[in-house]
Amino acid sequence: MPKPDQEHGYILVIEQETAMRHWLVTQLSGQGHTVDACDVLSVGLECFRAGNHDVVIADYLSLKAQNSTFLKTLAEEAPDTPVITVCSGDDINNAIGALQNGAVDHLFPQHLNPEVLGLRVQKALERSLLLRQNRQYRQQLEAANTELERSLELLQEDQEAGRRVQFRLLPPSPFEIMDCVVTHRIFPSLYLSGDFVEYFKVGENKLGFYLADVSGHGAASAFVTVFLKAVTNRLQRHYEKKTQVNYVSPSRVLADINAELNAMHMGKHLAMFCGVVDLVNNRLTYSVAAHYPPPLLINDGDVLSLAGKGLPLGLFKEVNYEEHVVSLGERFTLMAASDGVLDVLPKGSASEKEKQLQEIAMHVNSVDDLVSALQLSKDAALPDDVALLVIKRA
């Protein structure tokens, strides 16, 4: 509770009896208050409106004579201003009437002792100051709140708009190629994602794809995904132009991205799982740049954890990535996730979590199954972005 920072107030005395008015003014002035005084209520009201006093002391007989109109008006115009009534008589009903009509205190003749007067005024002053300070503090808080909300909304809208642009860069889900269906989902930990997924047709019967996880998350990392998209978009258009091209080298794609990322000097690096699915020759060619957890391939019911390692992209100038080739069954599921997925799996060691993912992978038909197995929801507060990719031939 803030304590009033002053003990002297600005007081208005309205008292018809001259001697009493003088006594009140003398006492209150002597106690350090600033005092205005007048003898009739109508003048008192004008005076109050001009001065906005902290406390009003009014003679109750005058108030009673005009049916307490003054008290009602004051309560309406200045609800925080305390009124103390005084009364020369000794009728308890006067006190009742005054208090009922909004006075905070009523002084009887025996109260018209300098010390009691001072203490009563002090209480009223304290009330008035407390109310005023409370209101000011509340107004400041409310203003700060409004301002904060406004700033937050501005940033949220900005990030929301950025998110919409970023999500436009993602490929369609589901995406069909021959008898194969590709689905993906990204759950950013904030608005913008540092995880990214891309896939596209290469020639007539091949699927190129990657899943990328930029270091960190949020706007800074999201920038790198835009850069990635620009690079791969160009690669893709390059392949499309040369109609005869039916080969894309994942290790070459990684090396290209690495070179361009280094040239950009964004101060960011990323992990990537990049591959080409050959749907005619039933073969997956892939390369790995610091991607974890290992992608899973379910070939006719058997789970294979895809081996392979490599340095992250964007850290070193010259990096060569290994290229791996595995056979695909007639029916297969290829499932990859960024390391953010480890945060949403039940607690356990890294190898326990890998095992959990393998179990889930056995029953996954599309990314939707994966999302529900992981109990991921749109509004989940995630410590890191989560990217999920499922390529399925049934």
Next chain:
Amino acid sequence: MPKPDQEHGYILVIEQETAMRHWLVTQLSGQGHTVDACDVLSVGLECFRAGNHDVVIADYLSLKAQNSTFLKTLAEEAPDTPVITVCSGDDINNAIGALQNGAVDHLFPQHLNPEVLGLRVQKALERSLLLRQNRQYRQQLEAANTELERSLELLQEDQEAGRRVQFRLLPPSPFEIMDCVVTHRIFPSLYLSGDFVEYFKVGENKLGFYLADVSGHGAASAFVTVFLKAVTNRLQRHYEKKTQVNYVSPSRVLADINAELNAMHMGKHLAMFCGVVDLVNNRLTYSVAAHYPPPLLINDGDVLSLAGKGLPLGLFKEVNYEEHVVSLGERFTLMAASDGVLDVLPKGSASEKEKQLQEIAMHVNSVDDLVSALQLSKDAALPDDVALLVIKRA
């Protein structure tokens, strides 16, 4: 001011005199209050600590007997709880002592009338409830404030990190090529900028440059600048590789960016002023895609507003851009600004503002002069991003 939502309180009566205690309990209960009562202060204190009553009514003679220790303890432990003292005697000094020691009110024998008692308790209750509600409301506001601040900080840090990455994409300023100095500055309206500047050496004695202004501002527009950087970085490396290349076509650069931007489907378009300065043959070749205001060329003291128009990039599939060639003086200044600059110029019509810029351009040696002429500061709240580029041969 929130009004108390209840008029009945939880009251503690501490009164040694049995008849008076019974009378108080009976009256207050009859008026709807919940009342606890006891006869000694020590028991009263325990009772208060257990019940946390809204108002305490205590007999002043007891309080006085123990030197008002109870009042002081209560003021410390529960500063918002009002205490009303009652007194069978008629000694005004009792009232003074009670009020001085923190009682909010003192009731004399003639006040021990049911109605006055009720009104006095009502006033105390109102004070207690107001204080409580004020505190609760303040606490809610403070908690909301803290929460908002936390969310805002999170987003601000995120944007700040994005901004750092974005600014790493900008070229060095100043940048020297032969006897020419290039400087630039970008003032984002939020954290991230939709304006972007790039320049680089082409061959031995040419300078390629552009100034871009993406529609909108903030994260969504900043994404497009990353894309731009990726495209032009590649173009630049492309030229660097072919050591013999000494020609870059601005209109071709615009057409390339347009094609790639369309392929990205980001839903964003941009204005651009792109050029090549040939420092040996003293020639500027440039193209304009919806750039406004017109760039200014000061050739040996004469101001030339660079003509040229073209559609924005990223809206139409096939666009051809005109290419313009102008001669450069022995000494020249080339100055370009995004349209955000119009917001920071003194009010006036578009043509008046163009004239203002021309006047400023006459005295500009580097972007610093331009910044001070425009009175731009780091913390200026700008409605739109402002990008400034100055190329100067002295």
